[in-house]
Amino acid sequence: MTAYADKPLSLDSELPALIAALETRLDQLLPESSERDRVNVAMREGTLAPGKRIRPLLLMLAAQDLGCDTAQAGLLDLACAVEMIHAASLMLDDIPCMDNALLRRGRPTIHRQFGENVAILAAVALLSKAFGVVAAAQDLPSHARTQAVAELSSAVGLQGLVQGQYQDLTEGNDARSADAIFTTNELKTSMLFGATLQMAAIAAGAPADVRQKLRCFALDLGQAFQLLDDLVDGLAGTGKDRHKDEGKSTLVAMLGSEAVHQRLHHHLRRADEHLACACDQGMATRRFMHAWFGQKLALIS
């Protein structure tokens, strides 16, 4: 843990600027209308409320490692689309007939602020908007945009987020094998990470072998990320309901936190290896990933 935590976050100067650019573009893509249009307000609240922006940052940094200029407007559009999909999935996961969550990003969940119907409509509008943003992404050739839409579509649908949420709903409270939990985590987390990195590769015009390595990277990164999420459940300051996983069959409940730490580091090491194959050193992505995990793991060490 400390090996990561001790590393200086040399992205310190770059990340705030990237986040600011992302949030400015999100604000442009989801323009404010009237306060009476509650769906619009809910879309903005769900997307623009302070968040970690992990996925869009990952997209921008991986694209940079693959040779793109992060100032390229199309890249920012792709990154915003991924963040909209993520925000929509959180809004839907939180509604009463799903996880019935009270808090998200430190605020009352969207359905508690706006009602369940508005939360669902806002999520649908965000999903739909995300596909439109990718289809119209600036400065990208149309064949790249269609590939990016296809990647995003796969990550959301029946082989992605939707299936992950369904498995979590139907099997989450039953005894599950470690493999079953692995699969659910893959669907819930790795698939959208996968699409995120594929979109970076598509923007960079990366060849098939690089794209394949990035798929492997996303798989391990997603698993590490979900394990971290399970480990920090119960800590204050996550901005989400605490102890939401109590009664759920997570790997922490099954194997204990020490074994989960070991698994997490195993996945991070593998992620490193895949990343190094995909884009030489992958320095920006790698530094970001290690800084992120280092900070979080330091909280629970």
Add this chain to the structure above:
Amino acid sequence: MTAYADKPLSLDSELPALIAALETRLDQLLPESSERDRVNVAMREGTLAPGKRIRPLLLMLAAQDLGCDTAQAGLLDLACAVEMIHAASLMLDDIPCMDNALLRRGRPTIHRQFGENVAILAAVALLSKAFGVVAAAQDLPSHARTQAVAELSSAVGLQGLVQGQYQDLTEGNDARSADAIFTTNELKTSMLFGATLQMAAIAAGAPADVRQKLRCFALDLGQAFQLLDDLVDGLAGTGKDRHKDEGKSTLVAMLGSEAVHQRLHHHLRRADEHLACACDQGMATRRFMHAWFGQKLALIS
């Protein structure tokens, strides 16, 4: 009315073949997995249950009028995507926190069959799949596919179906002006008709002036369609909850059915005029539209 009802449906031989092709392709695009995967079963039930297939037929017939071969595989993919979007919107409109409907297409609504969470997940998966199908539509150049994704995205989102459903939810039971009802109907119905016809035009490579005329056609057709829907509310045999509009401020409630008939015919005449400008005679689309309205109006005459 009788002017339309008396016209022979010369599409009698062609329509069943088109519908069969559409349903075969939908079945391929939404392959059956296991009975345990309830989201997959719900997606198939919501899409493949017998429906009128108005939107995909309109897409195929308009494309034919614009010079396309309806056997073109890409056209079928676009038509299936529109039907998936329509099916997803019905599933969401029916859930308890929206219209709380019991019956759809003559069967219990999807949330009554599968639960509310599965209905929502299936709708999200269908929406997402639809964008993926358009992005990968066969035999269409990628610039056409990105334009089609953008059209569909606009029709679903905050300036389309989502906003229409929100207005209906928030204002549907209050006294509204005829203009307000017109706007809601436009959002609920005309916008997806509009995207449907734009996708036909995109597939056919139609020029901007034709596309503009088709937007006008869709606007009037959508209004006529919604007025017809209001007129038949309360009749048996629609496959939907009867008298669902009771207490709602529809134009039928406000102006009476005779005035609504007149408005409907006004919109149909205008639709005819726009269509004739857009594609010479627009014979296939025109025959289909008149046959459809003729049959339905005959039921209430």
